[in-house]
Each structure stands twice: as structure tokens, then as C-alpha cells.
Amino acid sequence: MTVSRALLKSRSGSAGLVLVGLLLLSALVSLVWTPYDPTLARPRDGWLLPFSGGHVLGTDRLGRDELSQLLAGARGTLLTALLAATIAAVVGLALALAAVLVPRWIGAAVVQLTDVLIAFPVLLIAMILTAVYGGSTWTVVTAVGVGAGVNLARVARAEAGRVLNTDYVLAAHAAGSGTWRTVRKHLLPNIAPTLVVQLSLVLSVAVLAEAALSFLGFGAPAPAVSWGRMLHEQQQYIAARPLLVIWPGLAVAASVLGFNLLGDGLREAADARLRIREAR
Amino acid sequence: MSLLTITDLSVRIGGATVVDEVGLELAPGERLALIGESGSGKSLTALAVMGLLPDGARATGSIRLGGRELLGLGDRELSRLRGERMAMVFQEPMSALNPLMRIGKQLAEPLRLHRGLNRRQAATAAVELAAQVGLPDPDLIVRSWPHQLSGGQRQRVGLAMALATRPALLIADEPTTALDVTVQADMLRLLDELVHQHGTSLLFISHDLAVVTRLCSRAAVLKDGRLVEEGATGTLVRTPQHPYTQRLVAAARATGTEEVTR
Numbered sequence: 001m002t003v004s005r006a007l008l009k010s011r012s013g014s015a016g017l018v019l020v021g022l023l024l025l026s027a028l029v030s031l032v033w034t035p036y037d038p039t040l041a042r043p044r045d046g047w048l049l050p051f052s053g054g055h056v057l058g059t060d061r062l063g064r065d066e067l068s069q070l071l072a073g074a075r076g077t078l079l080t081a082l083l084a085a086t087i088a089a090v091v092g093l094a095l096a097l098a099a100v101l102v103p104r105w106i107g108a109a110v111v112q113l114t115d116v117l118i119a120f121p122v123l124l125i126a127m128i129l130t131a132v133y134g135g136s137t138w139t140v141v142t143a144v145g146v147g148a149g150v151n152l153a154r155v156a157r158a159e160a161g162r163v164l165n166t167d168y169v170l171a172a173h174a175a176g177s178g179t180w181r182t183v184r185k186h187l188l189p190n191i192a193p194t195l196v197v198q199l200s201l202v203l204s205v206a207v208l209a210e211a212a213l214s215f216l217g218f219g220a221p222a223p224a225v226s227w228g229r230m231l232h233e234q235q236q237y238i239a240a241r242p243l244l245v246i247w248p249g250l251a252v253a254a255s256v257l258g259f260n261l262l263g264d265g266l267r268e269a270a271d272a273r274l275r276i277r278e279a280r
Numbered sequence: 281m282s283l284l285t286i287t288d289l290s291v292r293i294g295g296a297t298v299v300d301e302v303g304l305e306l307a308p309g310e311r312l313a314l315i316g317e318s319g320s321g322k323s324l325t326a327l328a329v330m331g332l333l334p335d336g337a338r339a340t341g342s343i344r345l346g347g348r349e350l351l352g353l354g355d356r357e358l359s360r361l362r363g364e365r366m367a368m369v370f371q372e373p374m375s376a377l378n379p380l381m382r383i384g385k386q387l388a389e390p391l392r393l394h395r396g397l398n399r400r401q402a403a404t405a406a407v408e409l410a411a412q413v414g415l416p417d418p419d420l421i422v423r424s425w426p427h428q429l430s431g432g433q434r435q436r437v438g439l440a441m442a443l444a445t446r447p448a449l450l451i452a453d454e455p456t457t458a459l460d461v462t463v464q465a466d467m468l469r470l471l472d473e474l475v476h477q478h479g480t481s482l483l484f485i486s487h488d489l490a491v492v493t494r495l496c497s498r499a500a501v502l503k504d505g506r507l508v509e510e511g512a513t514g515t516l517v518r519t520p521q522h523p524y525t526q527r528l529v530a531a532a533r534a535t536g537t538e539e540v541t542r
């Protein structure tokens with residue numbers, strides 16, 4: 001309750017909520033309804049202008065409805081982003097906990113492994129995976145999830161280390177709390193605000209990565225609809241029909257911006273909360 | 281027979297020996313003060329007893345609680361003793377409570393851990409514990425968050441948690457240093473009363489000789505990790521033997537008279 005109120009109070013938070021809400025709404029609507037089948041090609045209806053022949057945003061070269069494609073693309077984008085964020089959360093948390101909880105020499109090895117993995121760009125991991133396993137949603141999701149996860153691990157590790165050094169964790173152990181109980185009752189709740197902020201940034205990275213990979217031809221193949229591939233297919237005709245490129249471009253930009261702003265808003269909300277709770 | 285017997289306890293961190301062959305003994309119901317300047321190893325001695333030394337610190341020697349050797353015990357066995365046979369109150373009331381957990385839950389945590397209380401029983405017990413340490417509006421306070429309490433109130437919560445299971449040994453590490461002077465007096469009176477009521481043995485860490493004289497029958501003086509003097513508190517303050525103790529007493533007298541004449 002307090003978090004959502006603080007979120008609405010911050011300008012970036014509410015702007016982020018609106019943009020992300022729009023993405024969510026488009027994805028949900030596309031599940032039950034799109035004006036046309038987004039993958040249905042009707043070459044006779046190609047290159048229709050906006051508001052002609054019943055197509056609000058017009059059609060592309062193959063006669064596919066632009067609005068339907070945008071809506072269906074939202075679904076793919078959101079799904080990819082959520083799955084990637086889930087993997088990132090699991091990978092990040094597991095690596096972070098492993099680094100701080102296990103005996104020191106194993107922990108050090110985990111830290112080093114994390115640091116090495118961080119050096120690999122997400123896009124490179126994705127391309128390697130695609131080269132081996134072929135392009136699919138799962139390739140993108142795995143690459144982005146693992147790539148973002150190791151970065152998340154570094155933040156989560158620092159935060160977990162901070163919490164484990166607090167007096168209240170010492171007090172919990174002094175009261176007889178075992179390691180796992182301490183993790184559950186004290187560590188996780190206290191690193192959660194930071195993790196949530198980081199995960200909203202992971203979502204924005206995932207949206208961008210999915211679009212980039214699809215644009216480069218490493219994404220999920222047809223019939224999956226993706227904003228990145230719409231950009232790729234339309235770009236050669238940009239001079240003739242700029243709007244067909246601008247719409248998916250705007251969609252990607254708005255989604256990335258939305259998750260970023262949401263992250264900023266959450267950070268502000270969490271900071272405000274911490275300021276009260278840890279005052280003096 | 282004594283409750284706590286520490287013999288030849290040394291604690292090393294890295295290359296440094298920060299506690300050096302310390303020996304202490306504490307009878308059931310007895311109160312022993314551990315005094316010494318900042319950095320003399322008081323806290324580390326206490327943490328060694330609790331088995332909570334920081335990473336990289338190694339303890340050698342022997343620590344016996346009720347005849348049972350604690351050094352070398354596994355984490356699981358130690359967890360069973362902590363909060364059950366021995367408990368601890370910390371110096372900083374502001375940071376010793378989880379900011380994201382309601383007071384009631386924290387109060388009842390030792391009982392849930394060691395007495396297997398369910399959620400409902402724990403909630404009832406928390407209210408009782410809050411009342412026992414004189415917290416106002418116990419029903420209300422168990423539902424509040426740590427940041428809503430004053431330093432003195434938080435320290436009472438810490439004390440209530442520590443004594444919830446009626447441990448045989450209570451270690452209090454400068455429990456009043458961070459409090460206002462007026463609140464300090466209340467807190468010490470409460471500690472005195474509860475420890476007396478439950479017959480708890482007290483290891484009281486402090487550098488305030490006035491407080492120690494009032495609260496503890498015996499005192500041990502640490503300097504650079506070494507035990508330099510030990511004895512009945514009155515004797516120790518009136519006729520300190522070791523030069524270091526003499527200086528401590530002189531310093532305490534100086535600040536004491538200063539307070540009076542001011």
C-alpha cells in the first residue's frame with residue numbers, strides 16, 4: 001500500500017506505470033482480440049494507408065495489419081521480458097546466496113565465475129546460443145536471463161553482504177535462528193526492495209535485447225510476431241512508408257522507457273521507506 | 281559448580297591475537313562485569329561464548345556452559361543453545377531489530393524457535409513479554425514497526441527477546457551506552473529486576489564503573505585482550521591493584537566529580 005502510494009507520488013513512477021500498463025493492456029487484449037490475424041498475409045491489400053480498408057494503422061507490403069502486429073508483438077515482448085526476469089532473479093539470487101553463505105573459498109570461486117560471466121555481453125551470448133540451438137523465444141530468454149542474472153548477482157551479493165553484517169542478523173543468530181531461517185525471515189525481505197528495482201531494469205534490458213536480436217535475425221522465427229522483426233522487415237521501405245517503422249520503434253522505446261521509469265520510481269519509493277525505517 | 285567456565289580463551293583474527301588467554305568463571309545467578317577500554321576485546325569474548333565470532337576469527341581454549349564444552353560444537357547444536365540456555369542483548373538498539381518485521385514477531389521469535397509455539401500462541405506471548413518489560417500499550421506495540429519506537433523502547437524489546445526463554449546466562453554488551461542518561465537508569469533498574477527475578481547469571485560488559493558497582497558483585501578488567509585484574513567490585517574500585525585499573529578508577533572519579541560540580 002505504502003509502496004504503491006509512494007510510486008504514484010513520484011513523477012517517473014507514475015509515468016512508468018502508465019507506459020508499462022499500456023504494454024500489459026496491449027498484450028492482454030491481443031490474447032483475446034486483434035483487428036485482424038497479425039500473421040495473415042494478403043498481398044492484394046499491401047501498402048494500405050492508415051484508416052483505409054478498415055486498417056487503422058494501415059498494412060505492410062504483405063498486407064498484414066500493422067495494429068494487429070503491434071498488439072501481438074506486445075505479447076511476445078512482455079512474455080520474453082517476464083521469463084528473462086524470472087531466470088535472472090533465480091540465477092542472480094542463487095549466485096548471490098552461494099557467494100555469501102557457503103564457506104569462503106567456494107564463495108570466492110562463485111564470485112569469480114560471476115565476474116567472468118559479467119564480461120560476456122548479453123547479445124553475444126544470445127548469438128552464440130542461436131548459432132547452436134537456432135532462434136527461439138527460449139534462446140533469447142535464456143541468454144538475457146542468464147546475462148542479466150549474473151549482473152543482478154553482483155548487486156544482490158553486495159546487498160546480502162550488507163544485511164548479513166547488520167546487528168539484527170547477529171541478534172537473530174544469538175536468539176538461535178539457523179542459517180535458512182535467517183535467510184528467509186531477515187535476509188530476503190531486506191534485500192527485496194533492491195532486487196525489485198533491479199528486476200524492473202532487467203525487464204527494460206530484456207525488451208531492448210529481444211527487439212535487437214529479432215532485428216538482427218536471432219529472435220523467434222515466424223509465425224511469432226516481434227517488434228524487432230517488424231523493424232527489420234520494414235526498414236528497407238522506410239523512405240516510402242516511415243510510419244510502419246516508427247510505430248514498432250516507438251513501441252520498443254516506450255516499453256524500455258516504461259520499465260526504466262518504473263525502476264526509478266520504485267527506487268525512490270524504497271529509499272523513502274528506508275529513510276523512515278532506518279532513521280538514525 | 282559454576283555455570284560458565286572460560287579457560288585460556290584466545291581469539292585470533294588474521295595474525296592478531298585480540299583476546300589472549302582469558303579465564304573467567306560465573307556461578308548460577310551471579311553477576312560478573314567485564315570492563316576495559318574500547319578495543320580491549322570485551323565484545324569478542326562475549327561473541328566467542330555465543331559462538332558468533334566474525335568470519336575469519338578463531339577461538340582456542342575452552343568455554344564450558346553447565347559443564348558442556350562450547351568450542352568445537354557444530355552450528356546446529358549451538359543454535360539450539362543460543363536463545364535457549366544463553367542469550368545476548370546488544371549495544372545498538374537502533375540496529376538490533378529487523379526494520380521490516382513487526383515488534384511482536386521479533387519478540388516471540390525465540391519462543392517460536394525453542395518452544396515450538398504456533399503463530400497464535402506466539403502473538404499472545406509477545407504481548408505478555410512486552411508487558412513484562414514495561415512497554416506501554418503492549419497490545420498496540422506488538423503491531424508496530426521498530427522505527428516507531430524510541431531507543432529505550434527498542435532496548436526493552438531486545439531485553440524481552442533475550443529473556444523470553446528464561447536463559448541461564450544473559451550477556452549484555454553495553455546495553456545502555458547508546459541511551460539517554462535518564463533512560464539508562466530505567467533500563468538498568470529493569471535489567472536488575474528481571475535478572476534477579478529469573479535467577480539469571482549475568483555477564484555485563486561496560487566501561488562505566490559507576491554502573492558496574494551498582495549492578496555487579498564481581499568485575500574483571502580486560503586490557504589489550506588480556507585479563508589484568510579480577511575481584512569483588514567494591515574492593516576493585518576502592519583498592520585497584522593493577523596500574524591500568526587504577527587509571528580507569530581515577531578517570532571514572534574525575535568524570536564523576538566533574539558531573540557533580542557542574
Ligand SMILES: Nc1ncnc2c1ncn2[C@@H]1O[C@H](COP(=O)(O)OP(=O)(O)OP(=O)(O)O)[C@@H](O)[C@H]1O
Nearest residue numbers: 293298316317318319320321322323324325334487
Ligand atoms: N571483525 C573484526 N575483524 C577484525 N578485527 C576485529 C573485528 N572485530 C573486532 N576486531 C578487533 O578486535 C579488538 C577487540 O574488539 P572488541 O570489539 O572485542 O572490543 P571492545 O572491548 O568490545 O570495544 P568497545 O568498547 O569499543 O566495544 C579490537 O582491536 C578490534 O579492532
Ligand SMILES: [Mg+2]
Nearest residue numbers: 322323324453
Ligand atoms: Mg564492544
